Amino acid sequence: MKTDNIQRQMKKGVLEMCILAIISRREVYTSDIIEKLKEAELIVVEGTLYPMLSRLKSAGYLEYSWRESKYGPPRKYYQLTEAGSEFLNNLEGSWGKLVNSVENIVEKNTNHE
Template structure:
């Protein structure tokens, strides 16, 4: 048992939420998302992100378009579908609830 495992574990639960949120702000491709997550200290590797994007797309929350690049192979630029936007709103609420629950549970006051 180490603290890194815990961090990774906590990260898991909010990954989809963060990724949908990032995509909601701007059309982005995978490397953009990785960079944004990294900036926020939410380390994620390619092997995690790609399957997740595919899953979200298959669930109808995302769509994408190919775009040529001047410096390499073409990129998939992702955007939120209407369903994805609705889902993101629900996730906002879910996250707020979770924060409230954790704060209540871990408050330093002895019950």
């Protein structure tokens, strides 16, 4: 159990929410998302993101449109669907509950030395 794994494990389950949140702000493509996450110090790599976006698309939470780029092949720009907005709301609710639960447990144990 390495320290490296800690952040990784914890990220699980909130990544979808973060990605949907980023897309909800404005249409973005994959590299934009990676950059936004990096700004928030949540490192994510392509191998994680592409399958994730596919899953969210299959689930009906996302759509995309192709746009050309001057610097390379065309890009997939993602947008949230109605269902995606709802889902994001649910995720944010669950996240809030989880944060509360964890604080209940952890704070009781903090020995303020």
